[in-house]
Amino acid sequence: MTFSEVFIRRRIGTSLLAIGIVLVGVVAYFALPVAPLPQVEFPTIQVQASLPGASADTMATSVATPLERSLSNIPGVTQMTSSSSLGTTQIVLQFDLGRQIDGAAQDVQTAINAAGGMLPKNLPNPPTYHKVNPADATLLSLALTSDTLPLTEVDRYAEDFIAQQISQMSGVGLVDFHGQLRPAVRVQLDPDKVAGLGLTLDDVRNVIGVQTVNAPKGSLNGPHQTVVLNATDQVMSADAYKSLVVAYKNGAPIRLGDLGTVIDAPEDIRQGAWLQDKRAIIIDVHKQPGFNVVDTIQQIKDQLPTLTASLPPTAQLNIVGDRTQTIQASVSDVQITMMITIALVVMVIFCFLRNLWATVIPSVTIPLSLVATFAAMYLLGYSLDNLSLMGLTIAVGFVVDDAIVVIENVIRHLEAGAPRLQAAIDGSREIGFTIVSMTVSLIAVFIPILLMGGIVGRLFREFAVTVSIAIVMSGIVSLTVTPMMCAWLIRHRPDEAHGRLYRASERIFEAMINIYGRTLDRVLRHPVLTLAVTLATLGATLWLYTVTPKGFFPQEDTGLIMGVAQAAPDVSFDAMSGRIQALGRIVMADPDVDNVYYWIGPNPTVSQGRMMINLKQFGERRASKRSRASKASRSTCRCARTSRSAVAFRRHSTNTRYRTRMSSSWPSGRTSC
Numbered sequence: 001m002t003f004s005e006v007f008i009r010r011r012i013g014t015s016l017l018a019i020g021i022v023l024v025g026v027v028a029y030f031a032l033p034v035a036p037l038p039q040v041e042f043p044t045i046q047v048q049a050s051l052p053g054a055s056a057d058t059m060a061t062s063v064a065t066p067l068e069r070s071l072s073n074i075p076g077v078t079q080m081t082s083s084s085s086l087g088t089t090q091i092v093l094q095f096d097l098g099r100q101i102d103g104a105a106q107d108v109q110t111a112i113n114a115a116g117g118m119l120p121k122n123l124p125n126p127p128t129y130h131k132v133n134p135a136d137a138t139l140l141s142l143a144l145t146s147d148t149l150p151l152t153e154v155d156r157y158a159e160d161f162i163a164q165q166i167s168q169m170s171g172v173g174l175v176d177f178h179g180q181l182r183p184a185v186r187v188q189l190d191p192d193k194v195a196g197l198g199l200t201l202d203d204v205r206n207v208i209g210v211q212t213v214n215a216p217k218g219s220l221n222g223p224h225q226t227v228v229l230n231a232t233d234q235v236m237s238a239d240a241y242k243s244l245v246v247a248y249k250n251g252a253p254i255r256l257g258d259l260g261t262v263i264d265a266p267e268d269i270r271q272g273a274w275l276q277d278k279r280a281i282i283i284d285v286h287k288q289p290g291f292n293v294v295d296t297i298q299q300i301k302d303q304l305p306t307l308t309a310s311l312p313p314t315a316q317l318n319i320v321g322d323r324t325q326t327i328q329a330s331v332s333d334v335q336i337t338m339m340i341t342i343a344l345v346v347m348v349i350f351c352f353l354r355n356l357w358a359t360v361i362p363s364v365t366i367p368l369s370l371v372a373t374f375a376a377m378y379l380l381g382y383s384l385d386n387l388s389l390m391g392l393t394i395a396v397g398f399v400v401d402d403a404i405v406v407i408e409n410v411i412r413h414l415e416a417g418a419p420r421l422q423a424a425i426d427g428s429r430e431i432g433f434t435i436v437s438m439t440v441s442l443i444a445v446f447i448p449i450l451l452m453g454g455i456v457g458r459l460f461r462e463f464a465v466t467v468s469i470a471i472v473m474s475g476i477v478s479l480t481v482t483p484m485m486c487a488w489l490i491r492h493r494p495d496e497a498h499g500r501l502y503r504a505s506e507r508i509f510e511a512m513i514n515i516y517g518r519t520l521d522r523v524l525r526h527p528v529l530t531l532a533v534t535l536a537t538l539g540a541t542l543w544l545y546t547v548t549p550k551g552f553f554p555q556e557d558t559g560l561i562m563g564v565a566q567a568a569p570d571v572s573f574d575a576m577s578g579r580i581q582a583l584g585r586i587v588m589a590d591p592d593v594d595n596v597y598y599w600i601g602p603n604p605t606v607s608q609g610r611m612m613i614n615l616k617q618f619g620e621r622r623a624s625k626r627s628r629a630s631k632a633s634r635s636t637c638r639c640a641r642t643s644r645s646a647v648a649f650r651r652h653s654t655n656t657r658y659r660t661r662m663s664s665s666w667p668s669g670r671t672s673c
Contacts, residue, residue, distance in 0.1 A: 004428035007480040008421070014484045018368060018477075025371030028378035033292045035383045036327045038462040040455065041289070042133055043095035045108050047071070049127035051120060052087045056569075056605075059084035066118035067091055067127060070111040076104065085605040086270070092132075097458060101131055133289075140285040140297050141321030141612070143275040143597055148314045151279055152183035152266055158281040161310050162317065166283070169299055171291030178282035178599040178610075179273025181266035185238050189260035197249055197259070204259065207246045211235070238264045270573045271601030275320060277584055282320070282597055297324045320597050321612060326558045334389040341396045342366055349404065354502050357489040358411065362403040365482050369399045369474040376469045387463040395470035398442055402435055402478035410486040424487030432479060439475035443468045557618055563598075563611035571607045576600050580609040587613055592621040 007014040033039075049063050064082045071080060071093060079094040095104050112127050119127070144158045159182075163175045189204060217229035235241050242257030256262060273282045285300065287293050301319070308317050345366065350359040370392055382388055409431045413423035449457070449464035523530050565583060567576055580598055587596050598611035615621065 002425070002429045002432065004432060004479050004483050005425050008424050008428065008484045008487050011484050011488055014480060018481050021372050021375070022368060025374040028375040029371070029384075032374065032378055033383040034294045034327065034331055035287075035385045036293075036330065037385050038387055038459055039289050039381075039383060040458045041101065042455075043076075043097065043099045043101045043104055044132050045093045045095075045101070045105060045129050046132050047091040047093065047108065047112065047127055047129045049089045049119075049123065050087055050125065051089075051123055054087050056084045056086060059087065059089045062120050063123075063127075064089045064091065066115045067112070070115035070118075071108065074104070074107045074111055083605070085602070088602060097454070105129065105131060138284040138321065139287050139293060139323045140300060140319065141597070142283040142285070143273075143280045143318050143320045144283065144311075144315060145275055145278050145280040145318070146312070146315045149312060151181045151281075152264070154315060155181045155266075155281050156183065157311055157315060158283055162283060162307055165303070165307060166285060166300060169296070169303070171288050171293075171296030171299070172285060173288035174284075174286040176284050176286075178284065179271060179280060181268070181271075181281070184265060184267035185235075185241050185262065186265040186269075187241065187256065187260060187262050193259050197247070197254055199247060199254075199259075204246055204256070208241075208244065208256070211244055212241075238262045268602060270606050271599070272573075272577060273597065273599035274581060274584060275318070275597040276588060276595060277581060280597065282599060294324050294328050297322065320595055321560070321614060323558075323560075326556075330386055330556070331384060331389065334386055334393065338370075338389060338393045338396065341393055345396055345400050349400070351505070353407070354505055355411075355490070357485075357491070358407050361407060361482060361485045361489065362400055364485065365403045365474075365477050366396060366399050368481060369470055369477050370395070372473040372477075373466065373470045376473075377466060380465065382462050382466065385462075387460065388466045391463045391466040392470060395467050395474075398467075398471050399474040402438065402474045403482050405434065405438075406431055406478050406482045407486060407490075410483065410490065414490065420490065421487050424483045427486070428479065428483035435475050435478050439471055442471045559594075559615040559618065561613040561615065563613065565598075565609040565611065567607045567609075569605070569607050573601070573606050576606055576609060580611070583609075584611065587611070592616055 047067060049059075049067065051059060051063060054062075060082075064084050067089070068080065068082060068091065071077070071091065074093070076096045076099040077093055078096050080091065082089065082091040084090075093104075093108065095101075108129050112129065116126065142162070144154055144162065146154050155177075158177065159180075163177070166172055167175045187204075187208065189201065191201075194201060194204065212233065212235040214232045214234050217231055219229060220227045235244065241262045242255065244256040245253040246256055246259065247254045273280050275282070285297075287296060304317065304319075311317060346359060346363045349362050350356075353359060373392065373395075377383075377388065406428060410424050410427035413427050414420065416423075418426065446464040446468050449460050450468075451457075452460065565580055567579060571579075577600065580600055584596055584598050587593055592615055594614045594616045596611060596613045598609055600606055600609040
């Protein structure tokens with residue numbers, strides 16, 4: 001008894017097994033995470049060190065250089081970049097893709113400890129590190145604004161209420177901020193007054209540090225009860241700081257308020273964020289690996305009314321950036337394409353076989369192979385992304401070949417007069433080795449992609465594995481379910497008269513065969529001309545390959561423009577704030593812009609501003625409307641495709657040098673015809 005015969009004779013068991021695979025695959029399909037691209041973990045670690053008040057040169061020479069020397073001894077480091085600004089140094093280490101991030105983190109900690117003796121002794125805290133993944137882009141951006149509340153109060157609500165509740169949701173990873181303004185007390189001393197009283201700035205700083213502490217006070221022990229002393233020496237407001245006694249002069253106390261100005265102000269006054277020309281706190285939400293991006297962001301959106309209810313009435317929480325819209329749209333398009341592909345394949349089968357049951361069988365086995373692939377993808381930790389769904393779409397053409405080969409061979413035996421059961425057994429036995437060889441040969445095509453290294457190999461490995469699994473599932477289904485359905489569904493009656501549709505289609509096929517025969521005869525009579533045309537076609541193909549634009553991924557219109565504004569290194573925060581706001585007003589004046597938010601500081605420097613421009617839907621933009629109105633004119637200037645925001649971005653750059661990085665389907669830099 002052959003492998004296929006076992007399943008052919010046990011049709012109930014085979015049917016139940018197929019139904020079980022379908023149920024498991026459907027459950028796995030809804031459990032698979034949704035993402036734009038396969039999850040690729042780049043082993044990257046970011047090291048940060050701070051020395052308040054130190055210049056960029058001081059940070060680079062005394063902090064960054066010792067750390068770089070120690071970190072460069074770590075094996076597997078492929079790239080190390082550092083940036084130093086006022087009081088801050090940031091070093092980014094990227095390791096080889098085969099390096100485990102946990103082991104790399106231990107090596108980084110060892111290198112930081114080894115460099116501790118070469119670092120300045122007055123560092124307030126040792127250098128810290130954390131793991132980052134450059135592939136995890138921001139998925140959702142929220143902006144918290146208020147017309148009446150102080151920015152420090154708005155920041156408190158953003159950190160203590162919004163961010164904490166969002167970070168506890170399933171699938172949410174990192175939650176970071178732009179324009180973070182934590183409340184603090186700033187002491188602005190008058191050097192003349194300090195020197196006139198015989199004091200130094202260090203004297204004042206030491207007194208402030210000693211008098212605002214939360215130290216243990218001990219306890220009072222009695223014969224029957226012990227009381228723990230609970231009191232704090234921390235000073236929390238500017239008014240309390242003003243009354244601090246710094247020193248005594250001629251028996252009279254010198255208070256901190258006598259030496260300068262003490263005010264309630266943000267902890268870091270060299271950073272800020274704006275939404276539509278209004279100060280805001282921007283909250284960026286990143287995903288956690290292995291979770292459904294669309295479901296995670298939808299969960300956050302569902303909780304927004306609850307989050308808003310916990311805020312004061314004067315505070316507004318708005319969604320200013322949602323990357324899941326393009327992710328969901330692209331994945332939905334690929335899913336629709338796959339369904340259309342299956343429908344077209346089934347239609348072609350019906351047109352040529354002209355047998356209802358012979359068409360029903362591939363209509364069942366093709367989805368069965370794809371659904372079984374979903375279960376394997378779930379076990380491998382893959383996701384529903386553009387590459388994996390593209391692989392399944394391509395696999396439809398491979399999957400249908402196995403079913404058609406089996407069906408044709410079974411029908412051949414039926415036409416020879418064999419009973420249905422025997423025709424299915426003989427047909428599957430004869431074609432079994434062919435199915436196995438087809439499966440192995442098709443998988444061999446994807447071996448180079450499976451062995452490809454680097455980032456490209458990591459991204460396309462999921463694509464190759466998905467297609468290979470679908471081909472293997474197709475081979476198994478073609479040797480089990482397909483011959484079983486042929487044995488119990490297909491009926492062939494030699495004396496049965498064919499209908500009108502069959503006779504009409506037969507005449508069309510015969511006419512096509514005759515046309516092909518006559519064309520083939522003419523080609524064979526002119527071998528030299530045929531060879532010349534073949535060589536010319538090959539040459540044209542090679543030429544078109546060289547002139548065709550090439551890229552890592554096809555460009556698409558995401559409706560997002562990311563801009564970077566760079567000013568002089570010594571620009572002040574107030575000057576940079578005015579320039580970035582002027583740039584924001586220029587961008588907002590464009591009618592194709594939906595919203596724009598931007599920020600400056602603290603990383604990498606105050607002289608660099610970042611801007612996120614969200615465009616309206618493509619059909620609502622003026623460039624799109626104009627292109628539809630003048631569709632007949634193919635010579636329209638290509639700059640109409642470029643967003644007018646990018647034009648304004650480049651055109652209004654008289655005082656500050658700006659550069660942009662486009663994230664849309666149109667070429668960046670095309671600002672004039």
